[in-house]
Amino acid sequence: MxxxxxxxxxxxxxxxxxxxxxxxxxxxxxxxxxxxxxxxxxxxxxxxxxxxxxxxxxxxxxxxxxxxxxxxxxxxxxxxxxxxxxxxxxxxxxxxxxxxxxxxxxxxAAAPNNLAVFAQYIGELGSVETDIVECFKNGSGVPYARFNRFHEIMAEDSGQSVLPALREHILPLVPDLIDRLEAGIRVLDLGCGRGIALSRMAAWYPNSSFAGYDLSAEAIAWATANAEEQGLDNLTFQVRDLGTFDQDAAEAAFDFVTTFDAVHDQGNPRAMVRGIHRSLAPGGVYLAQDINGSSHMHENCDHPIGPLLYTVSCMHCMTVSLAQEGGEGLGAMWGRQKAVEIFSEAGFGSVEVNELEHDIQNCYYVCRP
Ligand SMILES: C[S@@+](CC[C@H](N)C(=O)[O-])C[C@H]1O[C@@H](n2cnc3c(N)ncnc32)[C@H](O)[C@@H]1O
Incomplete structure (x- = not known):
């Protein structure tokens, strides 16, 4: 017309x-x-x-x-x-x-304010556009393996968005956590990617032990080599599919579990969160950093980076989840309401939702059994 x-x-x-x-x-x-x-x-x-x-x-x-x-x-x-x-x-x-x-x-040198780091996502998403167009027709997903540089860009992103705020703003969301980390506790990070946050914590808190699990062999190989290079012997990484974590998580094995931007693109996020609940020892806490948005689309019209987040979701987060067996495809804009529902459903009796001034992109959920 x-x-x-x-x-x-x-x-x-x-x-x-x-x-x-x-x-x-x-x-x-x-x-x-x-x-x-x-x-x-x-x-x-x-x-x-x-x-x-x-x-x-x-x-x-x-x-x-x-x-x-x-x-x-x-x-x-x-x-x-x-x-x-x-x-x-x-x-x-x-x-x-x-x-x-x-x-x-x-x-x-301008990190954490280097916005050019985020510009890299546009080209990376463009590299799978033809695959995504096919998915619109057949409803399938584009697997992680099709993305050339995702883990590299993500690690750079986390290096400047998570690390500078970790000790000053993020960890203090859990009262007494820093004292406990200094004394020595067991920490697990799921969907850890290249393990940027975990390796920094392992260096800061030598009395604690740290483990990171991720589906990507490439990201885990990078994380392991990096930990070795830094001489971190309190840190281990494993390639693991967390889609069955509700069944294979070791019971009461950890005192503190984290996910950084790593729930919504899981194939089976609910199983992972149930596994986190099971893996926490008495007094344990789960801290999840995830995208801040509403689960209701019309409430995201004024979101300062709404178009960017929905695009990254459609062309990465949602599609990589749908590419996994039975993938739920929550997408990056699953929103606070859905997150609270999933955490509560997994057995967490207390789910606290925090926002931090330095971070317009994420919410920080502190969950206790
Ligand atoms: C958005 S990235 C976040 C990486 C890291 N936490 C960070 O903040 O830099 C999500 C991670 O979840 C991992 N992931 C996705 N599905 C998974 C699964 N079924 N089992 C384990 N890890 C998975 C991906 O490989 C990816 O490293």
Whole structure:
């Protein structure tokens, strides 16, 4: 249907040309923003933002030489950066400069505020778009193995979003926990990925013992090598499918269990949570960090990163769950109400929902049997 036909078929006076023009403009912005994300991801991965971090103006050749890259590609990338007003350009000198105010959100040294880390998800999701289109037709899922860099990006994301807040904000959500970790307790992290949070805790609390389980052999191999490299002998990792954790969790084996962003993309999240309940020793606590949203779509219209989270969900979290046998496909936007329901259903008598000021993306659930 053409725009003229839509206009003609709509009841008299109901088609607002001003609304249509505003939408057209907004969608053109969306196209530019999507494209800019891809170039920002390239700028991060190639080290170009870091090469421009000191704010010194440079020609494309100078910037390329500093980053050790090909000038022709760097020049085209600079074109995208200038057109999107990320980089300033001086036509007289032919130089380019990254303003300090922009570097503060784009360079590695700016972690935890480096937003370019998150831009990487856009390209990663794009790499499975054709598989996702097929899934829309047949209802299946895209397995983890189809994603080239997911664990790498996720570890980088966790390294700057979880680690800096872990000791100061996240662990204190459980009163006395830090004292207990210092004295020595047994800790388990499920869906641990590359084990970023766990290895940091193992280094901080040598009297405690730490275990991490994940389905991904690749992520566990990385985590194990990293623990060895750091000489952490109080930390072990295992490749495990947590889809049957309700049956194979060792009873009362842990004092503190965590999941960081690792419930909603499980194939069988309910079994994992029931297993967590079973694995907790008396006095034990389960701390779950997971995406903050409402389980009711209409309540997420004003969510500051709603479009991003629903997209990541559809093209990763939901689909990797559906790809597992009997996968529930909760999706990243399963929401607080559904989370409380699942934790309560698993036997947790107390489920406390916390939000932290530093983190617009997550909720922190403190669950006690
Ligand atoms: C979003 S990632 C979070 C990784 C890590 N906790 C972090 O915050 O960096 C979710 C993790 O759950 C794992 N996972 C998904 N399904 C699983 C299953 N059935 N059994 C074990 N782990 C699973 C994935 O391999 C992935 O590492």
């Amino acid at each position: 053409s725009a003229a036909e839509i206009l003609e078929s709509s009841p008299e006076n109901s088609f607002s040309t001003a609304k249509a023009a505003a939408f057209e403009e907004r969608f053109v912005d969306t196209l530019n923003a999507g494209a800019t994300c891809l170039m920002a991801s390239v700028g991060h991965r190639t080290g170009l933002f870091d090469a421009m971090a000191d704010g010194t103006p440079g020609t494309s050749a100078e910037i390329a030489a500093k980053a050790g890259l090909n000038e022709r590609y760097v020049r085209e990338w600079l074109g995208a950066m200038v057109a999107s007003a990320i980089v300033d350009c001086d036509a007289d000198t032919g130089t380019f400069q990254l303003p300090a105010e922009h570097a503060a959100y784009l360079i590695r």
